[in-house]
Amino acid sequence: MTWLRAFREVLRSGLTIEETRLEPLLALRAAAGVAIVIGPALWLVSPAYAASAALGAYSAGGATFQRSWRPRKVVALGAGAGLALSTFVGYLAAGRLVTFLPLLAVWAFAAGMAWAVGSTAGIVAATTVGSMLVTITLPTSTGRAVEHAGIIALGGVTQAVLILLFPIRRWGAHRDALADALAAVADHARRLRHDPTAPFDPEPLMTARDAAAVTPSQARTRPPILHGPRGLAERIRPVVAALADPDVGAPAEGPGRDRARELLDAAADVLDAAARSIRRGTPAEVRPESTDALRVDEEHEVLEGPARQAAERLVELLGEALEIAGSCVPGRTSTPPGLAGAQFLVRPTMLRLVPVVVRRVRREFRRDSPVFRHAVRLAAVATLGYLIAARLPLGHGYWAPIASVMVMRPDFHRTYARAVARLAGTLAGVALATGVVRALGPDAHVSGALAVVSAGLSYTLNRTGYAYSQCFTAAYVVFLLGMGGQAWEQTVPERVVLTLLGGALAMLAYVVFPAWETPRLAGRLADWLAANGRYAAAVLRDYAEPSRERHADMRRALLESREARAAWQEAYDRARQEPVRPRGLTSREAEEAQEALKGFGRAAMLVESHVPRADSRLVPEAERFAEALEADTAKAAAAVREHRNPDWGRVEEALRAWEDAAAGNGSPVVRREAELQKRALEDLATAVSRTPLERDVDSAREEQRVRAALAAEGDGSGPAHGGG
Secondary structure, eight states, rough: HHHHHHHHHHHHTOOOOOOOOHHHHHHHHHHHHHHHHHHHHHHHHHHHHHHHHHHHHHHHHHHHTTOSSHHHHHHHHHHHHHHHHHHHHHHHTTTTTHHHHHHHHHHHHHHHHHHTTTTHHHHHHHHHHHHHHHHHOSSHHHHHHHHHHHHHHHHHHHHHHHHHOOOOSSSSSHHHHHHHHHHHHHHHHHHHOOHHHHHHHHHHHHHHHHHHHHHHHHHHHHHGGTTTTHHHHHHHHHHHHHHOOOOSOSSSHHHHHHHHHHHHHHHHHHHHHHHHHHHTOOOOOOHHHHHHHHHOOTTTOOOOOOHHHHHHHHHHHHHHHHHHHHHTTTTTTOOOTTTTOOOBOOOOOTHHHHHHHHHHHHOOOOOTHHHEEEEEHHHHHHHHHHHHHHHOOSTTTTTHHHHHHHHHHSSSSHHHHHHHHHHHHHHHHHHHHHHHHHHHHOOOHHHHHHHHHHHHHHHHHTTTTTHHHHHHHHHHHHHHHHHOEEEEEEHHHHHHHHHHHHHHHHHHHHHSOOSSGGGGHHHHHHHHHHHHHHHHHHHHHHHHOOOOOHHHHHHHHHHHHHHHHHHHHHHHHHTTTSSSSOOOSSSHHHHHHHHHHHHHHHHHHHTTTTOOOOTSOHHHHHHHHHHHHHHHHHHHHHHHHHOOOOOOOOHHHHHHHHHHOOSSSSHHHHHHHHHHHHHHHHHHHHHHHOHHHHHHHHHHHHHHHHHHHHHHHHHHHOOOOOOO
């Protein structure tokens, strides 16, 4: 992608209105928290205290809108504590650049490394950097600094107390995650009616699993309905795929295909009803036609063999789905089958989270890590922006580094899109606030009330797009400063100029020290290939010797495969938006390789749908094929990383041996699915293999780059930047 096209995509993305469900009640509660701390502080103390209180309450309230599976009150308390600590520590080092700049750099670097834990931690940590930059200008002594830190922490406590006193849709995010997983499987079943090989994105299932992990205290209060259906969705997905597949399920045409479409439509209806029931806490309502379609007539059933087995299994699982969905009705106390005594996924408590955070940060502490490079950029831009703004003849110089810190993300596209969105939102917000102030006149109490209203609107539009929430955030800041007695003629021009400066610094930092995903695509693809190979091998081993341990191994391999696929998808999406030349994998090769690996994973999933019971006939050939598959995919992964052609010699040999020993072993379906896996691997080899001419051209280009670098070093100019 060229830079011009990348900028067009950035502008479009930054100004796009995202379609999402608004949460006005949550916004109203968070705005009430801002009002509760602003009002008394303005009335009893001073506008300066009111500003500090507003900073803590507003930032803590904003943190509760970030995606987190921990209770919102815990997030609010954590954000308030972090803001208070950064305020006080910043004041202790303030007064001299020789002490404050190193502290700012270290704090910003730590905030950047917080992205190793997750996006919520990274965003909340960035707000603490902004708090440090703003509030060191307010206190005049250590005692006053302690007071300001306390009033900021009080803002977080206020938000937490409001959440405790006025709970709104408790466990709502967890319900949505589980309902989305069921709805995704329903959508997949509906698409399989028309396309028997329709792809499935496992992200909703991964999100539901992440949401299902709870601390011991959460496990005691979690509704039982949030425990069982996730595993049910995991079991239904391969069954509907196996039923629809013409190779191992229903025939491609005829009455059998019509019956499969009828069952898939009924499955989609039941799963959608279960999803609505879980999301809303209401009884599940299923159409009578769908219920009738799920009755399998022993005499007149047109499906045969594996297709009939899949149909019977699907009917059984859908019955469980309806039973579980019915348990979410208020007042019903019966526990659905399978939930009693079930183990829950453990999420570490805040204290036990410390070693987890240390391990994740240590894993990202390397030069080629996008998180590490983001932390370096954040530290450099925060300190440089502070120095530049301090030398400008403008007040509120901290706005420049704050703008940089708040728009910067570990990837190119989001950093640039947020910089554009912040500038556009700031221009609109200050224009709006200026018009209101000119119409109503300067008054501290009116400005305080307008600040609360702006905060509520910013919360309401939080998920519709950064530009639109930023519009009211900018208005909120203007009203807050007006509450302190500062005229709009001073604050508005400064806000615009310094926001533009901060955004420009953030964008320039990514050009100087980028973290492009394009060069890492081959490695991500190799990781996904190796993980898929281990998953496919684990499924086949369950045929060779069915056992509880083998099934657990298969489950672990499936989760690793999904994580590798998600890492690839994230890298691939980012690479498509980067203005750099393809390295290692061209766009066409990456797209074809992705489709091939999706087909390979789908073939393994079809094998999983027919996993036998412990008393079923063993398939020793599956063990040999699994060993060959795992060995060849591991070697092929290394070949993909080194840009060599993969080889499937052991897989082909094992499959030929299986065909020779196939007579009478009772596993034609499994062998057919193994052939599908081999075909997908051949498609992958076709996608990434290089002809001799292509290898010669690549070698010549590499030699040319080396000669250019040596020549640049020889004349003292240093190597030119080539896009990362």
